[in-house]
Amino acid sequence: MTPEKQDKRNNILRTALELFSEHGFHDAPMAQLAKQADIAVGTIYRYFKDKDELIHELYKEVDDTLQRALVREVDPTISTRQQFVHFVTNLIHYLKDHPHEFKFLEQYYNSPFGIEKKREKLHMSGPSDRKSTFGHFFFGTTKDDIKPLSGHVLHALAFGPVTFLLRDATAGLVKLDESLVKTLAEGCWDAIKK
Amino acid sequence: MTPEKQDKRNNILRTALELFSEHGFHDAPMAQLAKQADIAVGTIYRYFKDKDELIHELYKEVDDTLQRALVREVDPTISTRQQFVHFVTNLIHYLKDHPHEFKFLEQYYNSPFGIEKKREKLHMSGPSDRKSTFGHFFFGTTKDDIKPLSGHVLHALAFGPVTFLLRDATAGLVKLDESLVKTLAEGCWDAIKK
Amino acid sequence: MTPEKQDKRNNILRTALELFSEHGFHDAPMAQLAKQADIAVGTIYRYFKDKDELIHELYKEVDDTLQRALVREVDPTISTRQQFVHFVTNLIHYLKDHPHEFKFLEQYYNSPFGIEKKREKLHMSGPSDRKSTFGHFFFGTTKDDIKPLSGHVLHALAFGPVTFLLRDATAGLVKLDESLVKTLAEGCWDAIKK
Amino acid sequence: MTPEKQDKRNNILRTALELFSEHGFHDAPMAQLAKQADIAVGTIYRYFKDKDELIHELYKEVDDTLQRALVREVDPTISTRQQFVHFVTNLIHYLKDHPHEFKFLEQYYNSPFGIEKKREKLHMSGPSDRKSTFGHFFFGTTKDDIKPLSGHVLHALAFGPVTFLLRDATAGLVKLDESLVKTLAEGCWDAIKK
DNA sequence: GATGAATGAGACTTCATTCAT
DNA sequence: AATGAATGAAGTCTCATTCAT
Numbered sequence: 165m166t167p168e169k170q171d172k173r174n175n176i177l178r179t180a181l182e183l184f185s186e187h188g189f190h191d192a193p194m195a196q197l198a199k200q201a202d203i204a205v206g207t208i209y210r211y212f213k214d215k216d217e218l219i220h221e222l223y224k225e226v227d228d229t230l231q232r233a234l235v236r237e238v239d240p241t242i243s244t245r246q247q248f249v250h251f252v253t254n255l256i257h258y259l260k261d262h263p264h265e266f267k268f269l270e271q272y273y274n275s276p277f278g279i280e281k282k283r284e285k286l287h288m289s290g291p292s293d294r295k296s297t298f299g300h301f302f303f304g305t306t307k308d309d310i311k312p313l314s315g316h317v318l319h320a321l322a323f324g325p326v327t328f329l330l331r332d333a334t335a336g337l338v339k340l341d342e343s344l345v346k347t348l349a350e351g352c353w354d355a356i357k358k
Numbered sequence: 359m360t361p362e363k364q365d366k367r368n369n370i371l372r373t374a375l376e377l378f379s380e381h382g383f384h385d386a387p388m389a390q391l392a393k394q395a396d397i398a399v400g401t402i403y404r405y406f407k408d409k410d411e412l413i414h415e416l417y418k419e420v421d422d423t424l425q426r427a428l429v430r431e432v433d434p435t436i437s438t439r440q441q442f443v444h445f446v447t448n449l450i451h452y453l454k455d456h457p458h459e460f461k462f463l464e465q466y467y468n469s470p471f472g473i474e475k476k477r478e479k480l481h482m483s484g485p486s487d488r489k490s491t492f493g494h495f496f497f498g499t500t501k502d503d504i505k506p507l508s509g510h511v512l513h514a515l516a517f518g519p520v521t522f523l524l525r526d527a528t529a530g531l532v533k534l535d536e537s538l539v540k541t542l543a544e545g546c547w548d549a550i551k552k
Numbered sequence: 553m554t555p556e557k558q559d560k561r562n563n564i565l566r567t568a569l570e571l572f573s574e575h576g577f578h579d580a581p582m583a584q585l586a587k588q589a590d591i592a593v594g595t596i597y598r599y600f601k602d603k604d605e606l607i608h609e610l611y612k613e614v615d616d617t618l619q620r621a622l623v624r625e626v627d628p629t630i631s632t633r634q635q636f637v638h639f640v641t642n643l644i645h646y647l648k649d650h651p652h653e654f655k656f657l658e659q660y661y662n663s664p665f666g667i668e669k670k671r672e673k674l675h676m677s678g679p680s681d682r683k684s685t686f687g688h689f690f691f692g693t694t695k696d697d698i699k700p701l702s703g704h705v706l707h708a709l710a711f712g713p714v715t716f717l718l719r720d721a722t723a724g725l726v727k728l729d730e731s732l733v734k735t736l737a738e739g740c741w742d743a744i745k746k
Numbered sequence: 747m748t749p750e751k752q753d754k755r756n757n758i759l760r761t762a763l764e765l766f767s768e769h770g771f772h773d774a775p776m777a778q779l780a781k782q783a784d785i786a787v788g789t790i791y792r793y794f795k796d797k798d799e800l801i802h803e804l805y806k807e808v809d810d811t812l813q814r815a816l817v818r819e820v821d822p823t824i825s826t827r828q829q830f831v832h833f834v835t836n837l838i839h840y841l842k843d844h845p846h847e848f849k850f851l852e853q854y855y856n857s858p859f860g861i862e863k864k865r866e867k868l869h870m871s872g873p874s875d876r877k878s879t880f881g882h883f884f885f886g887t888t889k890d891d892i893k894p895l896s897g898h899v900l901h902a903l904a905f906g907p908v909t910f911l912l913r914d915a916t917a918g919l920v921k922l923d924e925s926l927v928k929t930l931a932e933g934c935w936d937a938i939k940k
Numbered sequence: 941g942a943t944g945a946a947t948g949a950g951a952c953t954t955c956a957t958t959c960a961t
Numbered sequence: 962a963a964t965g966a967a968t969g970a971a972g973t974c975t976c977a978t979t980c981a982t
Contacts, residue, residue: 187470193976195977204943205944205945205977206941206943206944206979210941210942267468270468271468274461274464275382275465279529282529282531311541316523317538317541317545319522320518320519320542321542324514324518324522324523325518325519327522328521328522329511332510332514335473338508344508344510347511348515351505351511351514351515351549351550354548354551355515355546355548355549356545387951387952388951389951392969398967398969399952399953400953400969401968403954409951409953576858578772579858581955591964593956593964593966594957594962594963595963598962602956603957655856659856662852662853663853664769664773667917670917670919671917699933701929701933702920704920704926705911705926705930707910708906708907708910712902712905712906712909712910712911713937715906716909719855720864720898720902725898732899735895739899740937742936742939743903751945754945775972775973777971777973786946786947788946788974791974792946796973797973
C-alpha cells in the first residue's frame with residue numbers, strides 16, 4: 165500500500181475511533197463517518213469491505229498501538245514489584261489519556277464483535293497474538309515473588325481493577341490523581357505478590 | 359398490576375434478557391422479541407413505552423435481583439476476611455450461573471444507557487440507591503483490617519478482577535472451578551486488606 | 553333506542569367532536585376517545601360500525617343541529633334585507649360560539665369524507681337534504697329584491713364570506729366584535745341584493 | 747442546487763400534490779408517493795427531512811406559484827372595479843384549472859399545518875410576506891370607491907365567495923361557465939364597493 | 941480512484957379493530 | 962352489554978451498501 169493510501173486509511177480509522185467511542189457502533193452512520201473524515205461514503209468501501217470489517221480492523225489497530233505503547237516502558241533492571249507497579253501505572257495513564265481507545269475497546273469486548281474475537285483467540289491457543297504483551301511476558305514465566313496461579317487469574321487480579329476504575333473515570337465519576345493511581349497499582353501488586 | 363399482567367411482563371423481560379444478551383440491543387428487533395415471547399409486537403408496547411424503556415426496566419430488574427441474591431448471603435458473625443471472601447465467591451457463582459444477566463449488565467454499562475445511569479447515581483450521591491449492597495455496606499464504614507482508601511479504589515480492587523475474569527469465563531475462555539474461584543477471591547482480599 | 557343508549561351514543565359523539573376538532577380525525581385515536589368519554593374502546597363499536605361511520609354520523613348530528621338552530625330564528629314579518637342580515641348574524645354568532653362544530657365541519661368538507669358526502673348530495677339532486685335550511689328556503693323562491701342568480705352563486709355570495717372570516721377568527725387572527733359582524737352581514741347583503 | 751436535483755425535487759412535489767389532493771395527507775403513504783414518483787422511498791428523504799417538511803415545502807411552492815400567476819395579470823390603468831373583477835375572474839379560472847392546488851390548499855389550511863402557518867403570518871404582521879399579493883396591495887391602501895372596512899372583512903367579502911363556490915365546483919356540483927364566474931365576481935364587487 | 945445520489949430492506953412504533961371474559 | 966388486552970397490518974424513517982459518473 166502506498167503511503168498515501170495508508171494516510172487515507174488511517175484518517176478513516178482515526179475518525180471512526182472518535183465516532184464509535186462517542187456514539188457507539190450503532191449510532192455512528194457511515195455517512196457521518198465519511199463527512200467527518202472529509203471523504204465520500206463510497207471511498208470507505210475501497211479500504212474496508214463493510215462496516216464490520218472496519219470495526220475489526222480498528223480493533224486490531226487500537227490493540228496493537230496499546231501493546232506497543234506499554235511494552236516500550238518496561239525496564240528489566242528493577243525489581244519485579246517496581247516493574248509491575250510501573251507497568252500498571254503506565255497502563256492507567258495511557259488509557260486515561262486515550263479515552264476514545266478505552267471506550268472503544270470496552271464497547272468492542274462487550275459486543276458480538278468482541279465475543280467472536282475472543283473465541284478466535286481461544287482457538288489460536290492465545291499466545292501467538294498477545295505474546296508481546298507485558299502481561300503475557302510477565303505472567304508467562306514463573307516468578308519467585310508472584311503467586312503461582314493460572315495466567316487468567318493473575319490477569320484478572322492485575323488488570324481487572326484498572327479497567328474497573330477507568331470505566332468510572334471515563335464516565336466522569338472519579339478524578340484520577342497521582343496518589344489514587346499509585347494506591348491502585350500497589351493494590352494490584354498486593355493481590356498477586358506472594 | 360394483576361399477577362397475570364406481571365406474568366406477561368416478566369415473560370417479555372425474560373425473553374428480552376436472552377435476546378439482548380445474545381445479540382446485543384441493536385441486533386435484537388422488537389419483532390423477534392415478540393415472536394420469541396410468543397406475543398404480538400403491539401403487546402410489548404402495552405407494557406413498555408418503547409425499546410429504551412424496556413431496556414432500562416430490564417436493567418432495574420436484573421440489578422435488583424442481583425443485589426437481593428447477594429445480600430441474602432452475608433453472615434455478620436464471621437471475620438471480615440471471611441465475609442469478604444464469601445461475598446466475592448457468591449458473586450462469581452451467581453454471575454457464572456446467570457451469564458445472560460452478566461452479559462446484559464456489561465453491555466448496558468458500556469452503552470449510552472449505562473453511562474446515563476451512572477451519571478444519575480453520581481448525582482444521587484449514591485447511598486440512597488445501593489445502600490443495601492454489600493459493597494457499599496462493606497466499604498462505606500471504616501474497617502480495621504481494610505486499607506483506608508477511597509471507596510472507588512476499594513471497589514475497583516475488590517470487584518474489578520471478578521468482572522474481568524467473568525468476561526473470559528462467559529466467552530468460554532476459562533472454566534471456573536472451585537479452586538480458581540477461591541484463589542481469585544483471596545487475591546481480591548489481599549489487594550484491600552491492611 | 554332506549555334513552556340510556558341515546559345518552560351513551562351522544563356522549564361518544566360529543567367527545568368525538570371535541571377530539572376531532574382539536575386534533576384532526578387522524579390524530580384522535582379511538583383509544584383516547586374512549587378514555588375521554590370514560591368508556592371502553594369496545595363499547596364505541598357497539599354504537600358505530602367503525603371510525604368512518606362515527607365520523608359520518610357525527611357530521612349528520614352537527615349539520616342537523618346547526619340547521620335547526622338557524623331556522624328557529626327566522627321572522628317572516630320583517631323585510632327581506634332584515635331577515636337576511638339577521639340570519640347571517642345569527643350564523644356567525646352560532647359558529648363563533650361553537651368553534652368545535654365549525655372546525656369539524658371545515659375539516660369534514662375538506663377530506664375524502666366530505667367530498668364523498670357532496671357527491672352523494674349531488675346524486676340526490678340535493679333538495680331533499682337541505683330543503684329545510686334557511687338558505688334553501690330563502691334562495692329557493694324568487695324574491696323581488698334579490699338578484700336573479702343561480703342558487704349556487706347566491707349561496708357563495710351569502711355564506712362564503714362567513715366561513716372565510718370564521719376561519720381566521722377560529723385561528724385567533726381576528727376578534728369578532730359586533731360592528732365587524734354587522735359590516736360583514738351587510739356586505740353579504742350588498743352582494744346579493746338587486 | 748443543480749437543475750437535475752431541482753427536477754427530481756419537483757417531480758416529488760408534483761407527485762405529492764396529486765396524491766395529497768386526492769387522498770389527503772394521511773391516506774397518502776410515503777411508499778405510494780415513492781412508487782408513483784418512480785423513485786425509492788429513501789430518495790424522498792434526501793430532499794425533505796420528513797413528511798411534514800414535504801408538506802410545508804409543497805405549500806410554499808403552490809402558494810408562490812399562485813401569487814405569481816395572479817399578480818401577473820393586474821393592469822393598473824383600468825378602473826378599480828374592472829381591476830377587481832378581472833382579478834377575481836382570474837383567480838377563479840386559475841383555481842378551476844388547478845384543482846389539485848385548490849384542494850391541497852384547502853386541506854392545508856384546515857389542518858394543524860395551516861393553522862400553524864396562519865399564526866406565523868399573524869406574528870409577522872403579515873405585510874412582509876404577502877405584500878406582493880393583489881389582495882394586500884388592493885386592500886392595503888385606501889381606495890375612494892371601496893368601503894372603509896378592516897382588511898379582514900374586505901378579504902372575506904372579496905374571496906370568501908370564490909373559495910366557497912370552488913369547493914362545490916371541485917366536487918363536481920357546479921359547472922363554472924363564463925356568465926356564472928362573471929356574476930360571482932360582480933357580486934363580490936358589490937359587497938365591497940361604496 | 942473517488943464521489944455521493946439512489947436504493948430498499950428492515951427497524952421502531954401506532955392504532956383501528958376484535959374477542960374472550 | 963361492556964370491557965380492555967391483544968393483535969398485526971401499515972406507516973414513517975434510517976442507513977449500510979451500490980454504482981454510474
